[in-house]
Amino acid sequence: MKRRDLGRWAAAATVLAMGCAAWVPAYASEEAPDALIKRISDEVLATIRADKSLQQGEVSRLMSLVDSKIMPNVNFTRMTASAVGPAWRQATPEQQKRLQDEFKVLLVRTYSGALAQVDDQSVTVKPLRASPSDPEVVVRTEVRGRGDPIQIEYRMEKTPAGWKIYNLNVLGVWLVETYRTQFSQEINARGVDGLIASMSERNKSNARKG
Amino acid sequence: MKNTEASCGSRVARATLSIAFAGAVLASTGCATVQNPNANDPFEPLNRTVYRFNEGVDAAVMRPLATAYQQVVPQLVRTGVHNFFGNLGDVWSAVNSALQFKFGDAAQNILRFQVNTFFGFGGILDIASDLRIERHREDFGQTLGRWGIPAGPYLVLPFYGPSTLRDTIALPVDRRYDLLKQVDPHDTRHVLYGARVIDTRASLLRVGNMVEEAALDRYSFTRDSYLQKRRSDVREGRPDPGAGQTPREDTVPAGQPTTAPSR
Numbered sequence: 001m002k003r004r005d006l007g008r009w010a011a012a013a014t015v016l017a018m019g020c021a022a023w024v025p026a027y028a029s030e031e032a033p034d035a036l037i038k039r040i041s042d043e044v045l046a047t048i049r050a051d052k053s054l055q056q057g058e059v060s061r062l063m064s065l066v067d068s069k070i071m072p073n074v075n076f077t078r079m080t081a082s083a084v085g086p087a088w089r090q091a092t093p094e095q096q097k098r099l100q101d102e103f104k105v106l107l108v109r110t111y112s113g114a115l116a117q118v119d120d121q122s123v124t125v126k127p128l129r130a131s132p133s134d135p136e137v138v139v140r141t142e143v144r145g146r147g148d149p150i151q152i153e154y155r156m157e158k159t160p161a162g163w164k165i166y167n168l169n170v171l172g173v174w175l176v177e178t179y180r181t182q183f184s185q186e187i188n189a190r191g192v193d194g195l196i197a198s199m200s201e202r203n204k205s206n207a208r209k210g
Numbered sequence: 211m212k213n214t215e216a217s218c219g220s221r222v223a224r225a226t227l228s229i230a231f232a233g234a235v236l237a238s239t240g241c242a243t244v245q246n247p248n249a250n251d252p253f254e255p256l257n258r259t260v261y262r263f264n265e266g267v268d269a270a271v272m273r274p275l276a277t278a279y280q281q282v283v284p285q286l287v288r289t290g291v292h293n294f295f296g297n298l299g300d301v302w303s304a305v306n307s308a309l310q311f312k313f314g315d316a317a318q319n320i321l322r323f324q325v326n327t328f329f330g331f332g333g334i335l336d337i338a339s340d341l342r343i344e345r346h347r348e349d350f351g352q353t354l355g356r357w358g359i360p361a362g363p364y365l366v367l368p369f370y371g372p373s374t375l376r377d378t379i380a381l382p383v384d385r386r387y388d389l390l391k392q393v394d395p396h397d398t399r400h401v402l403y404g405a406r407v408i409d410t411r412a413s414l415l416r417v418g419n420m421v422e423e424a425a426l427d428r429y430s431f432t433r434d435s436y437l438q439k440r441r442s443d444v445r446e447g448r449p450d451p452g453a454g455q456t457p458r459e460d461t462v463p464a465g466q467p468t469t470a471p472s473r
Contacts, residue, residue, distance in 0.1 A: 081460035088459040110424035113416065138453055148345065155454035167454040172442025173435045176456045181434050182426045185246050198426055206423045 033156045033163040034128045036073060037139045041123040044069050048118045057116035059109060059207075066108050075157065075164035076100060082166070083179040084187070084195070091192045099192070102199035103179075109206050121145035137163075222382045248430075250364050250437055257366040261429050264371055268411075273418070276411035290334040292413065295406050297326045297333025298389045299347070305387070306348035310356040315346035347443075350384050351377035355444035364433055372436040 031039070047065060048054045054061050080100045081088040088096065126140040136157050143150045155167035168175040186195040244254045251257060280288070304319035322338040322345060330337045339345070354376050355361065362375030370381070385391075390406070393399040425431030 078458055078460045082456040082458060085459060106424065110420055113420060113423075117416075136455070148347075153454065167456060169454055172439040174438060174454050176454070177438065178431060178434045180456070181246070181248070181430050185427055185430060188246055202423075202426065209423075 031162060032128070033137050033154075034125045034139050036163055037141060037154055037156075038123065038125045040069060040073060041125075041141065044115070045118055045121060045123065048115060055116055055118070057113065059112060062112040062115060063105075063108050065115075066112075071104075073163070073165055075159065075166045076104065078157075078164075078166045079103075079176060082176045084183050084192075085180055087187050087192055095192050095196065098196050099199075102196060102203060105203045106199055106206075107175075109203065119145065134158075222385070226378055246430075248364075248433075250361075251433060252363050253365065257364060257433075258429055260366040260368055261432075263368060264366065265428075267369070268418075272407075272411045273415070276408055276415055279408050280412050280415065288409070288412070289336075291405060291409050293326070293330070293336040294333045295409055296336070296345075297323060297330070300326075300345060301389060302384070302387055303346060303348045306350060306353045307346055309353045310348065312346070312348075315344075315348070318344050319346055319348075346446075349380065351380035351440075352444050352446075354380055355440075361437070361440060361444075364437060372432055374437070374440065377440070 044065065047069065051061070054065065077096075077100060080096075080103050083103070084091070084099060088099075091099065121143050122145070124142045124144065126142065128137060128139065130137040136155065139154045139156060141152050141154070143152060151169075151171060153169035154165045155169070156163045156165050166176075183195055186198050190197070248254065283291075300319045300323045304316045304323065307313070307316035307319055322343050323333075325338045325341065325343065326333045326336060329335070351374075359376050361377070365373045365375060365378055367373050367378060367381075373381070390399060390402050393402060421428055421431055421435075
């Protein structure tokens with residue numbers, strides 16, 4: 001009798017606690033950009049370390065990890081649009097959606113290899129060099145583990161839904177800049193549909209390999 | 211010994227000149243088979259040819275060797291080898307840090323070398339990293355960049371790979387002061403050179419695979435990544451507030467038409 005009551009009491013307390021947490025007002029999403037990056041980085045690293053199948057590089061699980069933990073904080077439309085360049089505005093909404101989908105698969109597939117190598121890395125976020133009223137910031141981080149530390153920087157913009165990442169820099173190389181050239185070469189040769197086809201082809205051959 | 215060094219230097223100088231000459235000839239004949247001319251890459255046709263050659267050599271020789279090395283040699287030994295060559299590199303990095311007036315970095319590099327050599331069995335153990343003594347990788351190309359010399363056009367060197375005009379000119383200096391040059395028995399020196407090349411290639415195996423998967427055009431991906439990284443290494447640490455800003459294409463600025471004339 002006593003144990004069942006205790007169980008019910010614990011359940012009620014949990015529901016109450018969750019309810020309170022859910023009620024936390026909307027301005028809690030005004031998380032500072034550097035705090036946001038620290039939180040996501042730690043969460044992602046912890047998830048990978050705890051999950052054997054992620055460490056073995058299982059792509060579908062890595063994709064869902066990225067989708068759940070990372071993508072909500074990325075303005076991926078802006079990222080893709082900047083990489084595609086002026087041709088973006090000439091593309092149909094359907095082409096734009098396909099561009100985003102293929103680009104996401106390309107990125108996750110490629111860089112998931114790096115995520116799978118995680119073992120004892122830790123992320124340090126450097127002090128933010130920005131004033132509180134800046135609409136855009138660069139958050140600089142360093143990933144330390146075995147070997148030389150890796151510098152990763154995130155360019156973020158302030159949106160009504162919180163801070164969003166729209167460009168990424170690893171060891172001095174900005175993602176959008178690099179892909180701008182890649183995409184413009186394809187678009188000049190074969191147009192937007194040609195670019196979609198190339199990315200799709202590349203994704204399929206990567207899937208076959210991995 | 212001195213004669214071979216002198217002829218080595220002039221050989222590299224001659225090679226550089228002939229590459230530059232070939233490039234000039236190609237450029238002047240208006241070899242404009244380049245679809246997307248890049249301001250940093252006026253010698254693109256020549257560079258692409260050399261790049262293809264390097265890829266061939268890599269696929270035939272270097273990658274199989276490095277892969278076999280990774281599979282056969284135990285991780286502990288490979289880490290020791292990597293630490294050993296890294297330790298030797300710290301000395302030249304210290305010299306270049308000092309030449310760039312980054313005396314704090316120079317001191318850390320020298321301290322790394324001392325700690326690892328004396329307590330790390332000649333550099334095989336990387337104790338300095340465990341003690342959080344930072345490594346600051348520098349080479350003469352970066353020093354020239356710090357002194358204000360612009361990178362110049364992108365060049366792909368046979369065997370050495372991506373470079374720039376400035377870095378190609380700096381290469382003989384890096385080689386001249388390479389610690390391995392001091393190793394006396396001729397054969398031991400060449401074995402060490404070979405080991406270092408394999409160690410370097412093995413440490414880049416993952417990067418190479420990533421480029422293969424991530425790039426739509428490996429040549430331009432390698433070029434753009436290399437140039438960005440070099441620029442970032444030269445300006446190292448100095449804040450760049452405009453970094454990573456790209457024109458946004460996803461929203462239409464007021465007053466502009468939403469559709470452009472079709473291509």
